Amino acid sequence: MSDLKTVKELMVEITEYPHIAYWMSVRDAIAMIHSSSDETSGLGDHHMVLVFDEKYQLKGVLTLKNLLTGIEPKFLRKDKTSPYEGLKDKDRASLSALVEGTFSMKCKEEARKQVSEVMVPTHATVEVNDSVEKAAFVMLQADVTLIPVMDGEKIAGVLRLSDIFNELTKIVLE
Numbered sequence: 001m002s003d004l005k006t007v008k009e010l011m012v013e014i015t016e017y018p019h020i021a022y023w024m025s026v027r028d029a030i031a032m033i034h035s036s037s038d039e040t041s042g043l044g045d046h047h048m049v050l051v052f053d054e055k056y057q058l059k060g061v062l063t064l065k066n067l068l069t070g071i072e073p074k075f076l077r078k079d080k081t082s083p084y085e086g087l088k089d090k091d092r093a094s095l096s097a098l099v100e101g102t103f104s105m106k107c108k109e110e111a112r113k114q115v116s117e118v119m120v121p122t123h124a125t126v127e128v129n130d131s132v133e134k135a136a137f138v139m140l141q142a143d144v145t146l147i148p149v150m151d152g153e154k155i156a157g158v159l160r161l162s163d164i165f166n167e168l169t170k171i172v173l174e
Contacts, residue, residue, distance in 0.1 A: 005167060007135050008128040011149045011157035019050035020115060022059050026070040027111035029062050048146050050158065051119045058148050058155050060119035070118035073106030125150045126159065136164045 018032045029049045049062040062070075124142035126135045128151045139147050145161040 004132045004171075006128070007126050007130045007132065007149055007159055008156070010132060010163045010167060011128070011159045012163075013157045014050075014155050017050060017158050018048075019052055020062075022051050022053055022116040022119070023114055025112055026067060026115055026118060027108075029115050030067055030071075030111065033064070033067070049115075050148075051115055056155075058122055059116065060121040061146060062115055062119050066118045066120060070113065070115075071107045071110045073103060073110060122148055127151070128156050132164055132167050135159055136168055139164065 020029050020032060032049055033047075047064055049067075050058060051060045051062060053059050124138050124144060125148045126138055128149055135147065139145070139159075139161055147159050148155050149157045149159050
């Protein structure tokens with residue numbers, strides 16, 4: 001059996017992970033994801049953006065889904081006042097709003113809002129000296145694919161589920 005690493009050995013340093021202030025726009029976060037993209041897949045290793053407050057305390061994360069939801073035009077959202085349920089055959093005329101450029105224009109308008117409106121707050125963390133097994137347990141219980149790594153009161157980095165998967169499945173493959 002191989003010796004499993006600590007969280008510190010697997011984490012991505014905070015300086016190496018995309019992060020943004022909570023008052024910045026959704027557009028800024030999208031630009032950040034694109035700037036860390038690789039040319040082959042269109043996305044790099046970082047599929048989330050960390051969100052910080054003015055004291056550099058972690059407030060939350062932005063996933064790709066959060067960002068897409070953040071730019072979704074209000075007229076397409078399903079909520080109590082507008083229960084959009086998809087287009088029915090008789091509603092094909094509704095597509096004209098999408099075809100005529102309204103969709104693009106509304107996405108750009110929505111992208112102006114602050115990332116704090118669409119981020120997901122972070123509730124679970126691990127410490128730098130925690131075991132990978134503990135980190136896996138915490139991540140599975142919290143149902144997250146990225147977890148902040150703390151060094152006392154300061155954030156040191158993040159740990160991705162893919163890195164934990166790669167480390168823990170070595171046991172199975174031995």
